[in-house]
Amino acid sequence: DADVTQTPRNRITKTGKRIMLECSQTKGHDRMYWYRQDPGLGLRLIYYSFDVKDINKGEISDGYSVSRQAQAKFSLSLESAIPNQTALYFCATSDLTGGVQETQYFGPGTRLLVL
Amino acid sequence: AQKITQTQPGMFVQEKEAVTLDCTYDTSDQSYGLFWYKQPSSGEMIFLIYQGSYDEQNATEGRYSLNFQKARKSANLVISASQLGDSAMYFCAMSFSGNTPLVFGKGTRLSVIA
Numbered sequence: 385d386a387d388v389t390q391t392p393r394n395r396i397t398k399t400g401k402r403i404m405l406e407c408s409q410t411k412g413h414d415r416m417y418w419y420r421q422d423p424g425l426g427l428r429l430i431y432y433s434f435d436v437k438d439i440n441k442g443e444i445s446d447g448y449s450v451s452r453q454a455q456a457k458f459s460l461s462l463e464s465a466i467p468n469q470t471a472l473y474f475c476a477t478s479d480l481t482g483g484v485q486e487t488q489y490f491g492p493g494t495r496l497l498v499l
Numbered sequence: 500a501q502k503i504t505q506t507q508p509g510m511f512v513q514e515k516e517a518v519t520l521d522c523t524y525d526t527s528d529q530s531y532g533l534f535w536y537k538q539p540s541s542g543e544m545i546f547l548i549y550q551g552s553y554d555e556q557n558a559t560e561g562r563y564s565l566n567f568q569k570a571r572k573s574a575n576l577v578i579s580a581s582q583l584g585d586s587a588m589y590f591c592a593m594s595f596s597g598n599t600p601l602v603f604g605k606g607t608r609l610s611v612i613a
Contacts, residue, residue: 426605484532485551486594488601490544
């Protein structure tokens with residue numbers, strides 16, 4: 385079984401709808417992240433969480449919210465989806481046991497299309 | 500400001516040849532880490548190799564090696580004996596001490612030609 389899972393893997397929704405993307409991990413990591421990827425722009429950080437009680441905004445948090453329900457679960461919500469939120473979304477996890485060697489492990493991604 | 504730059508949007512390489520993907524970075528931190536990830540057409544992000552700023556030897560992992568030149572602030576990925584399966588996007592990323600998340604470059608698309 386994969387260490388980091390994302391559901392759904394693909395989603396088509398309409399403008400104005402609220403949707404939730406879910407991420408679960410079995411790696412036992414404290415740190416979790418949500419990124420979006422757009423062609424030519426690389427990965428951009430949306431939100432991150434260093435433990436269950438910690439939530440931080442990333443580079444592009446407007447229009448998004450998150451919930452860290454447990455160490456293993458981190459959900460991303462689009463409150464009112466708009467077409468320019470069409471992208472590939474990644475969840476990632478890491479821990480600090482290696483100091484600066486904070487390798488991030490990624491989920492398989494969720495392809496979101498907002499019509 | 501912490502920044503990663505990948506200047507090559509796209510690269511071509513002949514099968515079985517070596518290829519170097521460029522990555523430069525900007526930081527005033529003394530302790531940091533450098534990573535390379537591969538993203539094949541299927542979309543997943545695969546961790547390839549890591550180099551710490553205090554590591555004296557260049558990192559190697561199979562056909563991947565990291566040409567780390569600290570004074571020039573570069574961390575280029577070298578892939579030896581390219582294979583068709585190496586065709587993918589490659590991302591360079593940097594980590595820092597403390598609570599700053601990884602910073603990613605915009606990526607380089609590598610195409611391996613038979």
